[in-house]
Amino acid sequence: MKRERAVAARVEGIAPFAVALGLGLVLELGDKTQLATISLATRHPRLPVFAGACLGLVAVTAVGAAVGAALVVSLEAWLPAIKVGGGALFIALGAWTYVRKEEKKVAEDRRGAFATALALNLVAELGDKSQLAVIVLAATYAAPLSVFAGASLALALIAAMSVLVGAALVRVLSAEWLRRVSTALFIAAGVLLILEAVLGG
Numbered sequence: 001m002k003r004e005r006a007v008a009a010r011v012e013g014i015a016p017f018a019v020a021l022g023l024g025l026v027l028e029l030g031d032k033t034q035l036a037t038i039s040l041a042t043r044h045p046r047l048p049v050f051a052g053a054c055l056g057l058v059a060v061t062a063v064g065a066a067v068g069a070a071l072v073v074s075l076e077a078w079l080p081a082i083k084v085g086g087g088a089l090f091i092a093l094g095a096w097t098y099v100r101k102e103e104k105k106v107a108e109d110r111r112g113a114f115a116t117a118l119a120l121n122l123v124a125e126l127g128d129k130s131q132l133a134v135i136v137l138a139a140t141y142a143a144p145l146s147v148f149a150g151a152s153l154a155l156a157l158i159a160a161m162s163v164l165v166g167a168a169l170v171r172v173l174s175a176e177w178l179r180r181v182s183t184a185l186f187i188a189a190g191v192l193l194i195l196e197a198v199l200g201g
Helices: 002-011 014-028 032-041 046-067 069-075 079-099 106-125 129-141 144-172 175-199
Strands: none
Touching: 014 129, 014 144, 032 046, 032 106, 032 144, 032 175, 046 106, 046 129, 046 144, 079 175, 129 144, 144 175
16 A cells, blocks of 8 residues: 555656646647637636636546546547537537627626536537547556646636637727627637547547
8 A cells, every 4th residue: 555655656746747737738729619718708707707618628637537548438439429519519609699689697697608618618628639638648657636737727727818818809809890709719619629520630
């Protein structure tokens, strides 16, 4: 028992944490989830969007670190269908964003923003390159906790950056242009998700 703890103490540490942090930042910068989160932040309160995005991203990271390669093998046949469905959802939400009339219901807006950000990030990141990277790193370093912590921090930073970009767009763009940008970002995220499924990326 003591020997197992000593081995665990040696593998868990700053190196796997740093690698997961750096790789997570590189993989997610400009990714579809970032585009979707920016879009949500142009239309909803920032805190619920950030909280929902973080929870969705961290949940997927936890699944990758905990379950590992077995999850990918068991869901491999379904991942393309999940991605196509998620991409279609993104595109539909983008179109709906442009068509619908905005209503000033702050309480509902906050709940809706959190739930939407959570669901979109869960769907988009399931089987994504960042989740696969977490699985590979956790197995390679035999340090699932360090990899989870590093990757989660990276994804939280990306989510925060996305929300700040969305908030900045609100300040500089008119309502009509915000609708257009939000729609374009959602549709771009959806197309990227579908292309990943079709091309096997």
